[in-house]
Every structure is written in structure tokens, then in C-alpha cells.
Amino acid sequence: MTTSAISRQAISQLTLEITVKKFYGQIRCWLSKSRSRKQLAELPDYLLDDVGISKHQARTESRRVFWD
Template identity: 40%
Template sequence: MKLMSYNQALALNAQPLPPLSRVLVSLALTVAGWELRHRTRKQLAQMPKHMLRDIGLSESHAEAEAEKPFWRA
């Protein structure tokens, strides 16, 4: 799933958003990105070894990725 970028969100409207709305849209997209990272890393941490091999990840790489905080890309 790909998150909509800030510019894509603005392009949906013909008229530019007011400044406060732009800030709120940006904040909402940031929080959505954090939630997606958190969920994905949680799933990665629970993946069995054979599935990690199937997607080309070592256990150590998967563990390192899963341990990152949600705000770090």
C-alpha cells in the first residue's frame, strides 16, 4: 500500500487548501505513515524464518528493521 503524498493530496482539489488545512493534511499523512511503519515492522518481527528467506531478508536484517522506532524511516 502506498501512502498518498502531500502534493498528491493537494492535487485532488482544484483550489488550494487554506494554510491550516495544509498543516492538518500533512499531519494526518505523517501519522498514517508512522502507523503503517509500526504495523509493518510488527508483522516483520512475527514472520517465520522461511518467509523471511522467501522475501530475501536475513533474520538479523529483519530484526534490525523491526526494532527501529516508528518515526525512523
């Protein structure tokens, strides 16, 4: 195996690792958004008032799809 072949293989491996990390990072982001929206939907009215949003706004936000 030549040096250039090894370099290409190393670059390909690094590119794959970066792609996989980005993929799992995106999944973690989606899961976090989903959890946050579920928690928002479960907040009582007095806490929603503290945050400054209505029950309707919280419900609307909690119904958004996880990738949005």
C-alpha cells in the same frame, strides 16, 4: 469586512487545513511503518528466506523507531 480581509481569512483557513492534513498524513505513515515492521518481526524463517532477508535483519528493522 473587505474583500482583501476575506481573502486573507480564506488563505489562512486553507493553510491551516493543508497543515492539518500533512500532520495526519505523517501520523498515518508512521503507523503504517510501525505495523509493517511488527509484521516483519513475526514472519517465520521460510518466509523471510523468500523475501531474501535474515532473521537478524528482520529483528534489526523491527526495532527501528517509528519516525525513522
